[in-house]
Amino acid sequence: MMLQMPYSKEMEKNLLACLLQSEEARLNLAAEINKNDFYSGNNQKIYQAIYELEDSKQEIDIATVGQRLHEQKAFDNIATYLTDVICSIATTANYETYAKIVKEKSLRRKMIKIADKITGLASNEDLDINQSVSRAEEMLLNLSDTKTNDRGYKHIKDLLMEHMPEIWNREEQNEVIGIETPFSKFNMLTAGLQGSKLYVLAGRPGMGKTTIAENLVQYAALNGHSTGIFSLEMDNTENLDRMLAYDAEVDYQKIIKGTTSRAEKEMLDKSAAKMCECGHILINDTAGLTIQEIRSEARKMKKAYDVELIMVDYLTLIQGGDTERDDLRISDIARNMKNMAKELDIPVILLAQLNRGVEQRQDKRPTKADLKGSSGIEDAADLIALLYREGYYNLDIGNDLRGVTEVIVDKYRQGQTGVFFLDFDYRYYKFNDASQKKIDKYRDQVGI
Secondary structure (H helix, E strand, O other): OOOOOOOOHHHHHHHHHHHHHOHHHHHHHOOOOOHHHOOOHHHHHHHHHHHHHHHOOOOOOHHHHHHHHHHHOOOOOHHHHHHHHHOOOOOOOOHHHHHHHHHHHHHHHHHHHHHHHHHHHHHOOOOOHHHHHHHHHHHHHHHHHHHOOOOOOOOHHHHHHHHHHHHHHHHHOOOOOOEOOOOHHHHHHHOOEOOOOEEEEEEOOOOOHHHHHHHHHHHHHHOOOOEEEEEOOOOHHHHHHHHHHHHHOOOHHHHHHOOOOHHHHHHHHHHHHHHHHOOOEEEEOOOOOEHHHHHHHHHHHHHHHOOOEEEEEOHHHOEOOOOOOHHHHHHHHHHHHHHHHHHHOOOEEEEEEEOHHHHHOOOOOOOHHHEOOHHHHHHHOOEEEEEEOHHHHOHHHOHHHOOEEEEEEEEEOOOOOEEEEEEEEOOOOEEEEOOHHHHHHHHHHHOO
16 A cells, blocks of 8 residues: 655645745745755746746746746646645745645655665665665664754854853863863864864874874773774774773783783773773774764764764775765765764864875875875865874884874864874873973984
């Protein structure tokens, strides 16, 4: 038995009558209603004709809309149909009520169509079940998004009423208005990791980008923030061993080799208990996730645990994108990461690789041009930080300087670029602020 699609013939005509006669209705509903919200094909064509005239700044009335429809040979008996529409209401004052009913019917039709598609996914045993479930979740989440869509303008008075208390509170927070990091220079530069921002952290293999990102996430979690990690390269066991080494300050090599002492095991137990009691740390170590799957999982993390920070390791391991061209695919993924940050209103740390060409230069310090798919990443990112460690290339630098790492901020949409120094402790997979004494010694030896 075919399920009848929900719609209201009267409400659709009432709404079109308002749009034909009221500029206020057209302006206020432009971002709320689209042509696909109408069930009737004729009504869709009338709606489209109204806004085509609106966009071209022409007068809108029954005559001009009728003329546009005649030019398009939209349907038969146009004059009679438009007269019936205009006569359907006595006042345009109730346009919001009509729009609400039309939108509700539209959403119900979409629910039915999605239910049919999900039934098809469930019935098709040739499809991988996990991919089918992911596609079903994505369709439902996209439907949910349409119900709370807020794309309209806001008056600056209302915006300032919300924003000014935040400015006053910044002094109380020692100028860190976002999520504080364990790196003082980074906090000074950025005022912390801030909502809706995409932070790209890039480096050649072995520079420590994953470790720095994990340090940022774990520090945030230990200070009460719920965090999420998408680890497309490392599995959960490796992630957990690194986190325990970081917090307990127990040698990582001893942890993975099983040579820790009883006292060290007790320290690891205490760290494990602390991580269980602090802000949530959610880890997804599924290899080969698509950008759609990451966004779907991130939404679920936000809904279930109100995550405040997400890290994705790393960009080129993400599957999908709208094109087979690698540079355009990377651009599409970076743009989706930025959209995810804005949608969830949280900072997103995205790790990225650098091109091999940097290895061929005498000065191997990277620039943002060395990013794979650099133009697309640069467009999407709010901040790009590049890692360089002289000790990785120059083994004669001395053990005390091997871990000194230059963090080169090569793009920062909100402030100045620059360089600051961290010191990598190999034992604990932990980055710390480099001491000024060590920075001076490093500069003298490296010649910068």
